[in-house]
Amino acid sequence: MRTFFLKITSLVIYVVCISSCQAQNLPLSTALSNIPKNAHVKDLNNELTPYIGTYKATFNGNEVTLFISKEDDKHMYYGNQEFYRDALVMKYVVKNSTGTILQDTKNSNSSINLVSTKIKSDENSVIFIYSGTNCGVGWGDIYLKKLNSTQISWEYIPDSTIIDSSKCPPGSDTTIYLPETKDLIFTKQ
Amino acid sequence: MRKLISWLAFTMAFCLILLSCVHDEIYTPSDPASKEYHSKSLWKEDATFIKNVMKIYSEHESAIRKTDGNPVWDYAMSMGKYDETFMAVPIVKNDKVINTLVCGRFGKKVYFRYENSEMNNDFFQDIMFGTYSRYNTEPKENSSVNHKGIICTTQSVSMWYPNSETNPDAGGHWETNYYNNCYSFQDYANPGWENGGYDYGGSNGGGSAAPNNQESEDPCQKTKSIVTNPQVKASIDDLKTKSTGTLENAYKFKADGTPSNLIVGNAHTVNFGDKTGYQGGYHNHTTGIPMLAPADIEQLLQFALAQGNYGNSSAAYVGMVAPNDVHYIIQFNGNYDDALVTFSQEEMNNLSMIYREEASDFKEKLLYGSTYINTNGSLNKLGLEKLFYNTLNRMGLQNKVILQRIENNSIQNISLDSNNTPISNPCS
Numbered sequence: 130m131r132t133f134f135l136k137i138t139s140l141v142i143y144v145v146c147i148s149s150c151q152a153q154n155l156p157l158s159t160a161l162s163n164i165p166k167n168a169h170v171k172d173l174n175n176e177l178t179p180y181i182g183t184y185k186a187t188f189n190g191n192e193v194t195l196f197i198s199k200e201d202d203k204h205m206y207y208g209n210q211e212f213y214r215d216a217l218v219m220k221y222v223v224k225n226s227t228g229t230i231l232q233d234t235k236n237s238n239s240s241i242n243l244v245s246t247k248i249k250s251d252e253n254s255v256i257f258i259y260s261g262t263n264c265g266v267g268w269g270d271i272y273l274k275k276l277n278s279t280q281i282s283w284e285y286i287p288d289s290t291i292i293d294s295s296k297c298p299p300g301s302d303t304t305i306y307l308p309e310t311k312d313l314i315f316t317k318q
Numbered sequence: 319m320r321k322l323i324s325w326l327a328f329t330m331a332f333c334l335i336l337l338s339c340v341h342d343e344i345y346t347p348s349d350p351a352s353k354e355y356h357s358k359s360l361w362k363e364d365a366t367f368i369k370n371v372m373k374i375y376s377e378h379e380s381a382i383r384k385t386d387g388n389p390v391w392d393y394a395m396s397m398g399k400y401d402e403t404f405m406a407v408p409i410v411k412n413d414k415v416i417n418t419l420v421c422g423r424f425g426k427k428v429y430f431r432y433e434n435s436e437m438n439n440d441f442f443q444d445i446m447f448g449t450y451s452r453y454n455t456e457p458k459e460n461s462s463v464n465h466k467g468i469i470c471t472t473q474s475v476s477m478w479y480p481n482s483e484t485n486p487d488a489g490g491h492w493e494t495n496y497y498n499n500c501y502s503f504q505d506y507a508n509p510g511w512e513n514g515g516y517d518y519g520g521s522n523g524g525g526s527a528a529p530n531n532q533e534s535e536d537p538c539q540k541t542k543s544i545v546t547n548p549q550v551k552a553s554i555d556d557l558k559t560k561s562t563g564t565l566e567n568a569y570k571f572k573a574d575g576t577p578s579n580l581i582v583g584n585a586h587t588v589n590f591g592d593k594t595g596y597q598g599g600y601h602n603h604t605t606g607i608p609m610l611a612p613a614d615i616e617q618l619l620q621f622a623l624a625q626g627n628y629g630n631s632s633a634a635y636v637g638m639v640a641p642n643d644v645h646y647i648i649q650f651n652g653n654y655d656d657a658l659v660t661f662s663q664e665e666m667n668n669l670s671m672i673y674r675e676e677a678s679d680f681k682e683k684l685l686y687g688s689t690y691i692n693t694n695g696s697l698n699k700l701g702l703e704k705l706f707y708n709t710l711n712r713m714g715l716q717n718k719v720i721l722q723r724i725e726n727n728s729i730q731n732i733s734l735d736s737n738n739t740p741i742s743n744p745c746s
Contacts (some may be wrong), residue, residue: 160685161675207675208668209712246675247682258674260667265613266587268670269606270678287586288606288674289566291613293620294589296663303587 157215157248164212169202172215176248179275180217180255184315186283188308195315196220196235203244217245219257219271223306232262232306243271259307264297265290267305276314283313355391360445360455360475364396368405370520371421374428382419382430382513387411389419393446397471397499398574400543402520406433406499408442415443420499421514429514433499441475441497450477451490473497537649537720538745541729544598544635544647547575554600556580558639561602568601573633590617593624598635607677608640609702610648610721612661612669612709618719622650622657631657645724646706652718659714673709680705699723703732703740 153168157176164170172178177199184195198220202213220235221243234241242260249256254274261268269287276282285307292303355369372391375382387409394407402423409417409432418433444450454476473496480490544550553569560567566588570578572595581588586606590599598621601614614636621634631654637647650657661669680690680701690701697705703721710719721732723742730742 158684160679161672162679206668207672208665210672246678256678258671260671265667265670268674270674286605288611289586289603290611291601291617292587292589294591303584305585
């Protein structure tokens with residue numbers, strides 16, 4: 130009898146331990162302020178996957194190619210706040226009309242980031258935060274709306290920033306190459 | 319012939335009367351014994367301070383007076399200060415400026431000092447007794463604070479001396495005179511002036527405000543004096559016009575409101591450049607979130623540091639105007655050491671990313687309903703101000719920065735209530 134109770138107790142402790150040690154999974158819609166440290170924000174309904182792919186559009190004579198991939202449990206580090214989130218990661222290459230590469234974040238060790246934060250299921254769209262080009266110029270929000278299986282609509286709203294010569298050396302290329310526009314259609318390749 | 323002589327005599331008499339009237343209006347100092355103050359300065363002066371100093375002088379004249387000349391108060395100058403802290407007055411004897419007396423307020427006490435400067439004497443001498451027919455005032459120049467905490471202020475005026483008083487346009491020459499006063503902020507911390515310690519009962523004398531001791535002044539008054547300064551206002555209006563364009567632009571402003579040249583940036587970015595000699599700056603946003611972002615707050619710290627170790631760090635400010643009449647200003651509310659906070663590029667990137675994501679969250683109806691958004695889905699005032707204060711908190715600058723909203727020419731102080739919700743209180 131005593132052995133039986135010992136076994137039951139051990140089992141309960143084991144189950145409690147396993148469940149408590151399990152990482153906390155939260156939906157993508159969770160507000161940033163409600164994400165605890167080291168929590169996992171998951172794409173529970175697999176809504177990010179349809180955006181994966183390579184897309185192209187032409188804007189003001191430049192060819193813009195987007196490379197969108199999905200990264201599970203991407204480590205998000207915001208200083209005092211860090212957690213893991215399933216996210217889309219966007220890289221891009223912008224070429225001018227003669228084929229000269231103006232900016233390439235796919236094939237270079239670029240610090241320019243374009244990462245999704247939330248899905249807007251009711252609008253069939255996903256929100257990306259753009260760190261901006263060099264020196265953070267053009268930091269802003271990008272909205273991708275899925276129109277059908279091969280097309281997405283693009284909107285980019287850049288924000289203003291004051292740069293400082295101590296952090297942004299004179300001569301830095303601060304031109305924003307991404308299309309600053311709304312309703313630009315990208316086609317899946 | 320008799321008619322001609324009569325006519326000439328009449329004309330000469332008329333001219334003499336006219337000339338004497340003009341002379342009285344421009345040059346004649348007031349009766350030194352007069353208790354009335356009627357400014358004849360070429361600049362706008364701090365009349366309240368001058369009148370209070372006149373009263374103190376009259377009460378303690380025997381102790382303060384060092385020469386047998388008299389102060390001519392109507393020509394006293396406050397050198398662009400209007401906070402009851404400083405004035406200089408010429409001492410005149412037999413129509414000659416023989417010295418200048420300056421008076422500074424430190425907290426609730428005023429102190430006097432004779433300058434014994436020939437240059438300053440000449441400056442007042444020409445203003446009061448020169449036979450000039452017209453003049454040009456130059457903007458006041460402030461030197462940067464040196465390592466001993468001394469800042470010098472120079473006021474200059476150019477006067478046109480005609481060859482003929484009766485025909486000032488027939489020819490003549492310009493003369494420029496300078497008044498120079500070097501302020502030591504170390505003096506202010508421990509006034510070592512030669513005479514004084516007299517109680518000051520002016521509007522600032524009874525309170526705790528003591529600008530010369532670098533204590534903070536009323537944020538409402540401070541912003542009011544900034545945004546109503548004609549030069550600053552004109553520059554802000556210019557930026558408002560430009561906020562509907564594509565380029566970001568900026569102005570820096572000196573303490574007296576003198577603006578820098580327009581700083582033309584690029585699309586969505588501008589660089590204030592060197593801030594030495596400038597108290598604050600304004601820039602315009604064209605798109606995006608119409609609020610002061612982490613990089614703007616960092617700029618405020620730099621303006622505070624640019625006031626120097628012994629300068630008035632809390633005079634620093636950064637303003638922003640955006641489309642739809644959005645206008646915010648932040649003031650630094652700390653001392654030099656408080657402004658020595660630095661942020662690495664990685665920290666700034668983190669602050670910027672979290673700022674964006676929080677702004678995005680605020681716009682999400684599923685999360686916050688319509689609390690933080692306008693009917694068109696953009697962030698409303700509450701959302702913008704909440705975003706700002708959350709950012710300030712993350713930067714560890716709570717209580718070191720004051721946020722104000724300017725709308726319909728009124729200034730709103732934005733603060734947090736006990737629930738950390740931004741609330742606004744209008745300045746009176």
